[in-house]
Amino acid sequence: MKSLRRKLYKEILWLQSQLESKREAGVNVDDEHDLPTMAAACMYDGVRCCGFSSHSKHIKRNDVYPFEPLIVRSLWDQDHRIRRIPDILFYTQEVFNVKTGKIEKKQFVDKFIGTCAEDNAANCVLRETKNNLNKPKRLKQLVFDYPLRTRTYEREKMCKVCNKLFNKP
Amino acid sequence: MYSHKYQLTHDMDCYFNLNGFPIHIATNGGLVPDSLGTVGELQEIQRLVTQIDATQAYELNREYLSRLDGNSFPTQEEWNEFELDLPARFSVFDERDYELPFHWLLYSLSFVENARKGFFSFDRIATTWAGYDIYQLIAWPKSFHLSNSLNVGNHFRLKDCDDYYCGSVKCWPLVQMLKDAELRG
Numbered sequence: 001m002k003s004l005r006r007k008l009y010k011e012i013l014w015l016q017s018q019l020e021s022k023r024e025a026g027v028n029v030d031d032e033h034d035l036p037t038m039a040a041a042c043m044y045d046g047v048r049c050c051g052f053s054s055h056s057k058h059i060k061r062n063d064v065y066p067f068e069p070l071i072v073r074s075l076w077d078q079d080h081r082i083r084r085i086p087d088i089l090f091y092t093q094e095v096f097n098v099k100t101g102k103i104e105k106k107q108f109v110d111k112f113i114g115t116c117a118e119d120n121a122a123n124c125v126l127r128e129t130k131n132n133l134n135k136p137k138r139l140k141q142l143v144f145d146y147p148l149r150t151r152t153y154e155r156e157k158m159c160k161v162c163n164k165l166f167n168k169p
Numbered sequence: 170m171y172s173h174k175y176q177l178t179h180d181m182d183c184y185f186n187l188n189g190f191p192i193h194i195a196t197n198g199g200l201v202p203d204s205l206g207t208v209g210e211l212q213e214i215q216r217l218v219t220q221i222d223a224t225q226a227y228e229l230n231r232e233y234l235s236r237l238d239g240n241s242f243p244t245q246e247e248w249n250e251f252e253l254d255l256p257a258r259f260s261v262f263d264e265r266d267y268e269l270p271f272h273w274l275l276y277s278l279s280f281v282e283n284a285r286k287g288f289f290s291f292d293r294i295a296t297t298w299a300g301y302d303i304y305q306l307i308a309w310p311k312s313f314h315l316s317n318s319l320n321v322g323n324h325f326r327l328k329d330c331d332d333y334y335c336g337s338v339k340c341w342p343l344v345q346m347l348k349d350a351e352l353r354g
Contacts, residue, residue, distance in 0.1 A: 006251040009243070013253065023219045027212040034179040037198040053178040053198075115178045151180050151195060152276045155241045 004048050004145050008041040011050040012150050015039075038156065040147040042121035044136050047128045051120025052150070067114060068126035074139050074165060117147050118162045140167035170203045170211070182279075184214045184288065190313075193218075193288035195279065199302040223261050223285035226311035233305055234273045242272035261285050277307055284308035 015035065023033055036052035043049075067075070095106045122142055129135045136142060144166065146155040158166075171181070181196040183205050194201075205211065248255070248271070261282050262274060280290035291304035 002251075005243075005247075006253070009248075009251060009253055016258075020219065023212070023215045026216050027209050029208045029212065032175075032179070033212045033215055034181040037178055037180045115174065149180070149197070151197070151279055153243055154237075154276065 001043075001143075001145060004041045004043050004143075007048050008039055008050050008145060008148065009153070012039055012148065012153070015052070015150065035150045036117065037149065038117040038147045039150050040117035040121045041145045042118065042125045043143045043145075044125050044129055044141060045132070045134055047125050049121050049124035049128060051117045051122070051124055053115055053117045054120055067119070068123050068130075070126055070136065070139060071119070071122060071165070116159060116162050118144060118158065118166065122166065138167075139165065142166060170201065170205060171208055173200060176200050181211075182215060182218075182283075183211065184218060191288045193280075193283040193290045194304055195290075195292045196302075197293040199293045199296065218283075218286060218288075221286040223282055225285050225287055227263075227281055227284035227308050228311050229266070229269075229273075229277055229281070230305070230307050230309075233307065234269075234277060237272060237276060239270060239272045242275055245271040258282060280307035284310055289313070 019033070019035055022028075022031060036054060038053040039050060040052075041048065041050050094103050096102075097104050121144070122139065125142060126136065144158070147158060148155055170176075171179070176196065177198050177200070179196070180198065181201070183194045183196060183201055185192055185194075185205055206214070258278060259274065261278070266274070280292065283290040287310050289309045290307055292307050293302050294305045295303045
């Protein structure tokens with residue numbers, strides 16, 4: 001786990017230095033001039049990868065399918081409403097309605113799927129281990145370190161969607 | 170402005186003028202109003218800001234930093250064990266501040282950089298139930314006295330500011346200000 005964390009810190013340091021030079025170079029609206037919010041590291045059978053929160057623009061441009069098949073299958077098992085990926089995950093929660101004074105069920109849009117740093121890192125590991133005999137069969141076999149905020153190195157909790165997707169407690 | 174997806178997944182540095190004061194905010198994945206400028210304008214401000222010398226004396230919001238949970242950050246021992254160099258940018262801190270807890274330094278580094286360049290530097294710390302973001306002041310230039318200069322206090326909701334100052338949350342006066350400074354350079 002320590003080597004995984006070290007790799008992540010190094011990646012963030014590299015990213016920060018890249019950002020500085022990008023900004024100095026001037027305006028380029030097609031390029032990202034900001035740090036990704038979160039970074040995460042994933043490991044399986046000696047393969048270590050780092051990932052960053054990202055939006056789907058890159059995925060479309062590079063014509064890379066946003067998820068490796070294992071993630072798609074897992075998503076499909078969990079929620080059959082997901083027809084198009086990346087899509088939005090809806091969830092319902094009981095909330096207290098101030099106007100009526102009752103507890104009601106309300107539908108929330110949680111977040112975009114496929115934009116988390118964990119998705120990015122897991123995709124990278126699955127891609128790297130694709131041709132291995134001992135490739136992961138289930139997503140819960142992947143090991144994650146805490147996701148970090150790239151600006152401050154502050155550890156955050158894994159989000160609800162990733163917790164569900166990667167079966168982490 | 171960038172798409173919502175970009176804003177939600179990036180920790181953007183936004184700069185604007187609020188009631189005549191230069192403000193920097195770290196969005197931490199929050200949404201910002203379109204009035205902060207186009208992508209080109211935002212990147213142009215970021216370029217101009219990189220050219221400002223970080224020379225001003227600064228103040229840290231120690232009260233807020235003391236509330237941070239040190240366990241959520243890497244320790245100095247861990248950092249040394251990994252044989253990682255401290256970011257070269259650490260030189261922006263005053264020597265006296267090296268005494269501060271390591272996680273204070275890690276957290277406030279980027280905010281101090283901006284305060285050194287003359288900006289009131291805020292971090293997005295929470296989102297209200299109604300979806301408005303709360304920004305907390307982390308560092309500011311020492312030459313300003315908070316009580317009588319920045320009426321918004323040491324934290325604000327971006328939406329409130331825009332309403333209160335009648336849509337004054339705009340990047341353009343700041344761009345002009347920075348460009349004038351560059352030309353005088």
